[in-house]
Amino acid sequence: MNLKPAQTGYVELPLGALDATRIEAVWRYDAMARGSQLVLPDGRMDLVVHCALHPDGSVATVWPVIAGPADQPALVNTRLATVIFGVRFHMGWGGACLGTSPGALRNRTAVGSEAAHILGPLALQPLVQARTAQGVEQALRCAARGLASRAAVAPAQGRALAAIERMVRQGHALEEGGGRWAGPSSRTLRRDMAAVAGLPLRTLAGILRFQRAMGLLQAADTSLGEVAAMAGYADQAHMTREFRRFGGFTPAMPTPAPVVQRTPCQR
Template structure:
C-alpha cells in the first residue's frame, strides 16, 4: 500500500516495442500518461534517458514542449505530473547513454539536462522532434533520433571492459564482490573505467542493481521479505532495509509504486 497519497501509482506507464532500434544499446522506448496532477517517484537504475514532454490539446494535437536528458542517479527523485501531458522516452542500457548522447555520464550524475542545453547536445536531431505536432510523429521522430545516436556510438577498450563487468553484475547477486575474480587489470582501473562509462561509483552501482533486483522480486508477491533479501544478495534483512531507504526512500515492507527496469535473465 502506498503511504504517500501525493505520489501516484504507475498506471500510466508503458513500454513500447523496440522494433528496429539497436537492442544492444537501447533498452526501452517508453510512454507515461499522467492521469491526474501529482508526483511520481522515480527510482535510481543506473541508466540514462532521452525524454520528451508533450502538451496535448483536447483536439489531440501534441506539441513537444521540453527535451530532457536524465543522467544516472544515486537517490530517488520525484517528477511533477500534469494532466493533458504525455511523456515519451528512450532508455539506454547501462554504459551506453553517455556514448550515444555524447555526454560524460559523470557530468550529469544526479541531475537532468533540459531545454536548450539538450538541443545543443543533439544538434540538428533536436529539430526533428520539436517540429512534430502529433504523438505518433513525436514517437517516430524520437525513435529516429535514438537510432541515429546509437549508430554513432562506439565502445573504446575501457568501455568494452565495463560492459563485460556490467553483464556479470546484472546476473550475479554478489555484485561488486566478484569483481576480483573476473581477470581484470585491477579493481582501481575498473572503478576509474566505471566512473567514465557509467558515471556512478562501482559500489553504488552494485547496490542499485541489487535494489532493483529485490524490488522486482517483491512486486511478484511470491516470497517473504527475508527470502527476497537472500535471493537478491543482501547479507540479511536489515541490510536490505537500509539500502531500500537509501535508494527508494521507503522500506521493503511498504514500497512505494514506481516503474521498474527489466533485469537481465
C-alpha cells in the same frame, strides 16, 4: 505489498528496429493525475520527451530532457494532458550514444539549450516539430537510432561494459582484484566506470539489487525475508537499509514507482 505497474501509468513499448545492444527500452508514461511521480534510480541514462497535449489530442508543446545516471530517488512533477516518451540506454551506453559525460549529469537532467546542444539539430528538430503523440514517438525512435549508430566503443568502455554484464549475470557485485574478478585492476576499473557509467561499480551493484528486489515485490506476494534472500541481500535489515538509501522508503511500505527489469544486453 504487491505493486502493479499499471498503478504508475508507465509502460514499456517494443524496441522494433532499434539496436538492442545499446538501447534497453522505449517507454511511455501517461500522467494519472496532477502531482508528482517517484522515479527510482536505475544507473542508466534516458532521452526523454515531454508532450503537452491540446484537448483534441494534438501536441501543444514538446520539450526534450536528458536524464543522467542516478543513485538517489527523485520526484517528477506531472500534469494531466501530458504524455512522456523515453528511450533508456543500456547501463554504460548512454554517454557514448549521446556524446556526453555521464558523470557530468549524475543525479540531474539536461534541459533547454543544454539538452539541445547534446542532441544536435538533426535529432532535435523532428522532435519539436511533431504534431501528434505518435509523431513524437516516431521522431524519438529515429533520433535514438541515429544516436546509437554514432556511438564509438573505446577501450575503457569495453572494459566497463564487460564488468557490468558480468555483474548482472552473476547477480552480485564483482570483487575487484579478488578471486571472482579476473579483469583490470581496481584502480583501472574505478576509472573506467566513472568515465563510462558515471557511477561507482559498487553503487551500480546496489542499484541492480534494489531494482531486483522491487521487481520481486511487484511480481508476487512473497515474504520480505524471501525477497531479501532472492535479491542477494545479506539479510532483511540489509535490504531495509538499501531501500531507504535508493528509494526513500522501506520494503514493508514501498511507494508505487516504475521498476526497471534489467537483463543483460543482447550480443
